[in-house]
Amino acid sequence: MTSEQTTRREFTRQALQSLTAVALIEGLAAHNLFGRDVSPIIDAWFGELHTISKDLKDHKTKDVEFQKSLEGLYKRVDLPSLLKTLDFDKMAAGIEYPEHGAKSLPVDFKNVSGLPTSLVFGRQIFAMKKGRSVIPHGHDNMATGFLVLKGDFRGRHWDRVEDHADHYIVRPTIDAKFKAGETSTISDHKDNVHWFQNEGNEPGFIFNVHVIGYNPDNPKSGGRVYVDPLGEKLAGGLVKAPKISYGKATQMYG
Numbered sequence: 596m597t598s599e600q601t602t603r604r605e606f607t608r609q610a611l612q613s614l615t616a617v618a619l620i621e622g623l624a625a626h627n628l629f630g631r632d633v634s635p636i637i638d639a640w641f642g643e644l645h646t647i648s649k650d651l652k653d654h655k656t657k658d659v660e661f662q663k664s665l666e667g668l669y670k671r672v673d674l675p676s677l678l679k680t681l682d683f684d685k686m687a688a689g690i691e692y693p694e695h696g697a698k699s700l701p702v703d704f705k706n707v708s709g710l711p712t713s714l715v716f717g718r719q720i721f722a723m724k725k726g727r728s729v730i731p732h733g734h735d736n737m738a739t740g741f742l743v744l745k746g747d748f749r750g751r752h753w754d755r756v757e758d759h760a761d762h763y764i765v766r767p768t769i770d771a772k773f774k775a776g777e778t779s780t781i782s783d784h785k786d787n788v789h790w791f792q793n794e795g796n797e798p799g800f801i802f803n804v805h806v807i808g809y810n811p812d813n814p815k816s817g818g819r820v821y822v823d824p825l826g827e828k829l830a831g832g833l834v835k836a837p838k839i840s841y842g843k844a845t846q847m848y849g
């Protein structure tokens with residue numbers, strides 16, 4: 596055997612070993628073994644999230660009860676484990692932040708085991724730069740909740756007291772600081788309008804779950820309604836909040 600053949604054979608052997616190592620690592624990740632120390636906790640947490648969302652969608656619980664359950668579940672989360680499961684550091688490293696408003700990022704459940712393939716809740720992560728906002732909006736036929744993953748927010752909510760063609764009548768309900776691990780929720784019946792501003796010095800991140808089309812008494816299909824909740828003060832602490840476009844809401848409050 597020539598020395599060139601020896602070198603080539605050695606090279607091939609090493610290359611195959613490297614490929615095997617890569618395949619092994621990818622296989623381990625695919626089978627969720629890296630996250631074995633945290634996965635059972637988070638798998639159970641997501642399982643519970645699915646159960647309470649399905650109970651709402653199946654009309655077994657009222658939306659205000661769902662709000663309590665979701666807030667309770669959010670408050671019990673093992674945040675470091677959730678961030679690890681969501682691959683948060685990798686996700687946050689690659690974001691191109693919009694100049695105004697928030698970016699909606701998909702949530703990948705590749706590291707979560709045991710969830711049904713068809714989920715009744717939607718989910719996303721909002722990411723925004725310092726000073727930017729999840730712009731003010733109300734919700735039709737949607738029960739939803741925020742869990743701050745990272746950052747320092749000012750979060751405000753209003754009850755939707757009346758819904759007119761071109762405006763809401765709203766009543767302020769919550770105006771508070773929200774840090775990592777803190778939560779708030781929304782439904783047709785409670786705290787329907789919200790606005791979250793990132794008041795910290797770093798980018799901020801909010802985890803969001805939503806159940807759409809849960810309320811048979813609301814003829815409108817689920818979705819956001821952009822409003823100006825600082826619109827026009829009325830008697831008794833109420834506010835006339837004009838319905839505005841996404842563009843205008845972003846321009847005013849993004």
Ligand SMILES: [Fe+2]
Pocket residue numbers: 732734739789
């Ligand atoms: Fe919302």
